[in-house]
Amino acid sequence: MSMQSTYDKPGLLGTYGRDGLMQIILIANTVLMLFPIAIMIMSGFKSNIEIFQQPFAIPDFTNVANFVSMATETEFLRYLMNSFVVTGASIFLLLTLGTMAAYAIARYEFWGSSFLLLFFMAGLMVPLKLAIIPLFILFRDMGILNTHWALIAVYTAMGLPSTVFIMTGFIRTLPRELEDAARMDGASEARIMFSVMIPLCRPAMVIAGIYNLVPIWNDFFFPLVFIQNDALKTLPQGMTSFIGEYSTDWGVMFAGLTLAAAPITLVYIILSKQFINGMTAGAVK
Amino acid sequence: MPSTTTNGIEPKPISRARLRLSGRGMWITFLLVPPMVVMALFVIYPILSALAYAFYDWQGLARGEFVGFANFKKVLFQEPFASTTWNAFKHNIYVFFALMIIQNGLGFILAYALWRDLPGARFHRIAVFLPVVLSTVIIGYVWKLFFHPIFGAVNQLLEAIGLGALATPWLGDADTALNALIFVNAWAWVGFPTLVFLAGLQRIPSEILDAARMETDSELTLIRKVVWPLIAPSATVCFVLLFIGSFNWFELPYIMVGLDGSPYGNTDVLGLYFYRTAFGNQSAGIQDFGMGSALAVLMFLFIAVFATAWTIYLRKREIEV
Structure with missing residues (x-):
C-alpha cells in the first residue's frame, strides 16, 4: 500500500504528506456521502426526460x-x-416512564x-423485532392492532432500557445537598423530584430523547x-405506497423522497452536535 | 430514614414516622410500577412467548397442539425449508464479514483522519453522519433508482466518465446484487463507527501519545501498539453492534430486492425468510407462525450466544492492554 511509505517517512514533509493524504480521504468521502x-x-x-438525459445537470x-x-x-x-x-x-412516554424508574x-x-x-438493562440486548409474532397476537387480543397505540406501546418499551440506563447514570451524579435542603424545608418526595431534581435532568433527557428519536421516527x-x-400509516411505511403509485414518474418519486428526508435532515443540521452525542451515547459511556 | 427525624421541630410520634415510611414506600412503588409493567408486557412476555410458540402447531392465527421440536426440525433439516435457511444464513455471514471490513474498516480510517482536526473536520463530521439519521426506506429507494440498469445514476455516471463497460444491472445480476446492498449499507452507516472510534481516539491522553512518539517514528507502529489497544472499548461496541445488525438485516433488502431476495434468492437473508414464513407474501400465500417462531428463536439464540461470548472476549482484551 502506498500509505505505508507516507507513514514511515518522518519529518516535516512526512507530516504534511500524511495530513494531505488524510484531507484527500476526508474530502473524497464527503463527496461520496x-x-x-x-x-x-x-x-x-x-x-x-431531464433525469434520463441529463442526470447530473443543475435543474x-x-x-x-x-x-x-x-x-x-x-x-x-x-x-x-x-x-x-x-x-x-x-418519546414523551418513554422519557416520563424512563425517568421515573431511573429516579427511583x-x-x-x-x-x-x-x-x-x-432488569431494565437486559432489554438493551434484546432485538424486539424477533418477538414480532407474540406482539402481533398480544395487540390483536388487546384490540389495538391496526391503531397507533400498538406502535406507541412497542416504541416506548423498546426505548425504556436505554432511557433508564442514560438517566440513572446522570441522576446518580446530581449532588445530594439540594435534595436534603428541600427535605429540610419539608418538601414532599414528589415535590423534590419535580421542582428540584427533574429540571436538572434536562441535558440527559435530550440525549436519551435523541438516542430514541431517530430509530422511532425512521x-x-x-x-x-x-x-x-x-x-394510519407513518411516513416510512407510507412511502412504499406512494412510490408504488408513481413508479413511472421518477421526478415525483425523488421529490417525495426529498420531502420525506427533509424534516429529520433539517433538525439534524441545526442540532448536529446533540445528535452525534445522543446517537453515540450508548456506545461512548 | 434520617429525613423523617430531622425535618420536624418537635420529635414526631412513632405512628407518624411509620406513616411517612410507608408513604415513601408507596412513592417508590408509584415510580417503579408503570415502567416495569410496560417492560414486562411488551418485552419480557413477548420474548418468552416467542420461545413457547415455536413448540406449537399453528393454523393461521390459532394455536394448535404441542409438537415439540417439529418446527425446528423442519426449518433446519427438512427440504425445501432447510436449504432456504442455510442459503440465507450463508448470506448473513458474508454480509457481516464484508461490513466488518468495509464499514468498520473505513470507519476507523475516517475517524483517524478526523482526529487530526484538519481544516473542515467539523463539516466532514456532519457529512459522514448525515445518512445515519435518514430512514432506511429513503436510502433504499434512492439507491434502487440509482442502480436502475438504464436510467440509474450509477450506470449513467460510469458512461459519462468513460467506464461504460463496467455498467451492469447491479441489483438484477446474481453476482453483484448482494454486494450492491452491502455497499449501500456501508454508505448509510459508516458514520456510526467513525464517530464511535473518534470518541475513543479523543479520549486518549496526549501525554501517552507524546511519549510514544519519542519511541517510534512510524505512525503504523504507533497505531498498532498504542492507539488501537487504547480504543479497544470503541472497537467492542462497533463490532458487536455490527454483528447484531448483520443477523437482523431486513429493511434494506426488503426495500431494494423485495421479500424473496431477488434475483433467485441470491440476496435472501434470515430476516426476509423469517418475515415470509411468519406473515406470507404473494408467491407463498401461507403463513406459519410455528415455523416463523422457530426461526426467530434460532436467530435470537445465535445472536445472543455469539454476541455475549464475543463481548466477553473483547472486554477481556480491553483489560489486558
Missing part, C-alpha cells in the same frame, strides 16, 4: 411541480402527521434496586406488520 443526496434533491425538480429550482403533486395528490401530509403523533407520544433506582436505597437496573418494520389502514 453528499453527491447521492444532492442528486436526489436535484432530481426532484426535474421531469423524467431549474423554481419548477416545484413535482413537490406540489406530492403534497396535494398523495397522502404525504397525513403520513407526516401520523409520524409526528406516534414519535411524539412515544438512582435516588433511593431499597431492597432489589440493583436487580431492577439489571422505523419501518413494526408499522409494516401492525398497520394495515392506509390513513
